[in-house]
Amino acid sequence: MPANALDVLDARGLISAASDADALRRALDRPLTFYVGFDPTATSLTAGHLVTLMMAHHLEQAGHRPILIAGGGTGMIGDPSDRLDTRALLTHEDVAANVAAIRTQLERFVDLSEGDALVLNNADWLAELGYLEFLRDIGRHFSVNEMLATDTYRNRLDAGENLNFIELNYRLLQAYDFLHLYREYGCTLQIAGSDQWSNILAGVDLIRRVERTQAFGLVAPLLTTAEGAKMGKTAAGAVWLDPGRRPPFDFYQFWINLADGLVAQALGMLTTLPMSEVAALRDLRGPDVRRAKQALAHNVTATVHGREAADAARETARSLFADATGDAEAVPTTLVTAAELEAGISIVDLLVRTDLAPSRGAARRLIAQGGAYVGESRAADPEAIVNRSQVPDDGLLLRAGRKRYHRVVVGP
């Protein structure tokens, strides 16, 4: 008899609230169908989505059926949760493209190849809703007083920010999704991050009122930075799961560079390591915390980008930061044509080309402040030119600051 999924999630620190824990535990004794939604606001998911993806992963492992919703319908609206500003509306085309792109990423976490796991687009049922019908059948179950009393909406009002009608309706649509999935697929559990708690409860309530059935909600704590900000974004941009937007090596490095205080939590929530191993890693102190970070980074990178990419990232990181053995295979690479190199490229241009500097001015600044390296040597002269002869066959390694690396390779 395998452990109850609720206990598995709880042990990993993935539960922040459950709508009726005792009844849910009983329900999880037998296979059930659960769902989790993702807003298609970009062509890639980010590190911030990992928490719910892992929840789904563990539930599936425990024998439950996942339904993953790429929210093409709700994505048209924009979730106001946790935001004080109004979201920009996405076009139909954007949403469709994003949904398609995200779908492939979901497969990393949930096995869609066999069994009856589903990926659905809620636009399929939301788009055909009749307004009058929706108001009459669904809208009547929602109290505006109650909605305005919840943090999500009250914060907006208290802050003197605009809250438009579209956003007020987001909750109804999400609740309707849950109802629809219950009716069509027998889905009785919705999971998400804790910012979705009240939206989920709205769905649970709706199902109870309309179907006279108990459904459940389960939310995970949000991983936050040391400052309490939502994790998953850095100044350099979001931590995309798409290898094209955030190379696996950089993704690995993101986890290595995580603040110590977050490591214990992240090990439980985001890795697939057995809890016995997690417990041991959590006991590490001082410089040894790096070992925990390596385990974290490798495991998460392997989940997202595959074992091979994770191994390569780890080897490269070791050679760059530890022993300087091994090679820098996995460092993000930019191709520069032989012709360009024959003519010579200024170091400033190269820093911009490789995204190590956002502008030429920033590149000059970087050099002036002593933060730019070409190979092993610190670049002192912003006017310096890099020639073909300076680029070895395996590429010229550029460095910005202490730990941002990029390689230049002679291309066609």
Next chain:
RNA sequence: GGGUCGGUGGGUGAGCGGCUAAUACCACCGGACUGUAAAUCCGGCGCCUUUACGGCUACGUAGGUUCGAAUCCUACCCGGCCCA
């Protein structure tokens, strides 16, 4: 629809005719120290360049007044509050 207040750089938010590429704080970047961590200290943080008391662009949008405008005027767009 009426009244009123407001829209400034990634965020909060000063400035209210020249001294302002624009105070301050946060975030961020580089250096030192370290454990590829945190804290701390130092420097930086619109774009371009021949790096210069240089050029260009920028304070919701479009015009206007002025030798000179983020700062004044007009119209429009967007938002808060009050009234309907």
